[in-house]
Amino acid sequence: DIQLTQSPSFLSASVGDRVTITCRASQGITNSLAWYQQRPGKVPRLLIYAASTLQGEVPSRFSGSASETEFTLTISSLQPEDSATYYCQQLHTYQFTFGPGTKVNIK
Amino acid sequence: QDQLVESGGGVVQPGRSLRLSCVGSGFTFSRYPMHWVRQAPGKGLEWVAFISSDGSNENYADSVKGRFTLFRDNSKETLSLYMNSLGADDTAVYYCARLKWDLIGTAHYYHGLDVWGQGTTVTVSS
Numbered sequence: 001d002i003q004l005t006q007s008p009s010f011l012s013a014s015v016g017d018r019v020t021i022t023c024r025a026s027q028g029i030t031n032s033l034a035w036y037q038q039r040p041g042k043v044p045r046l047l048i049y050a051a052s053t054l055q056g057e058v059p060s061r062f063s064g065s066a067s068e069t070e071f072t073l074t075i076s077s078l079q080p081e082d083s084a085t086y087y088c089q090q091l092h093t094y095q096f097t098f099g100p101g102t103k104v105n106i107k
Numbered sequence: 108q109d110q111l112v113e114s115g116g117g118v119v120q121p122g123r124s125l126r127l128s129c130v131g132s133g134f135t136f137s138r139y140p141m142h143w144v145r146q147a148p149g150k151g152l153e154w155v156a157f158i159s160s161d162g163s164n165e166n167y168a169d170s171v172k173g174r175f176t177l178f179r180d181n182s183k184e185t186l187s188l189y190m191n192s193l194g195a196d197d198t199a200v201y202y203c204a205r206l207k208w209d210l211i212g213t214a215h216y217y218h219g220l221d222v223w224g225q226g227t228t229v230t231v232s233s
Contacts, residue, residue, distance in 0.1 A: 096154045
């Protein structure tokens with residue numbers, strides 16, 4: 001089965017900061033990776049799919065990129081409403097595993 | 108508005124069974140593969156199960172394989188998750204979610220879970 005790891009597991013940054021979260025796959029998954037945001041007490045929300053395509057109505061400060069088995073979610077200018085846990089998910093195989101999550105805290 | 112509504116959660120004793128349901132509305136339910144995802148208290152998201160749009164293909168996480176069964180009735184726009192031999196590790200909020208996908212040529216491209224229900228809570232406790 002494909003395993004996903006995320007780093008860091010927790011980060012604290014200020015409003016306006018550029019934030020980067022990394023997701024690594026244990027083997028190649030082409031670009032079959034999605035990113036989700038889950039605010040406290042809320043339902044997960046799809047942010048990015050196919051590694052770099054922004055889901056409709058997601059602010060343009062969010063972006064995704066891929067290089068081999070390493071995937072990156074970037075928030076170009078952190079906003080207060082971005083305080084949440086972010087998960088990656090691989091959709092390359094029929095075991096649609098999630099990463100363990102990265103919690104983003106606003107200082 | 109595309110919507111999913113789960114029901115069926117509750118408190119159940121270890122070893123017992125439970126059936127969760129998910130009803131879709133606002134979209135053509137039969138066109139979409141569907142998933143169940145769960146989240147134990149204070150933990151991350153765990154993918155549980157997948158079913159294809161016509162119900163012909165199912166896949167399960169190793170943690171539930173052989174105990175959980177997924178079924179869909181497209182005429183009723185309903186997804187059902189039958190859970191047997193429940194244990195404490197199955198305690199979680201269970202979400203049903205719609206899979207966004209494209210067909211290019213003969214290849215299916217699965218993009219992500221773009222519509223989620225509000226979740227239903229399952230507590231396994233004696």
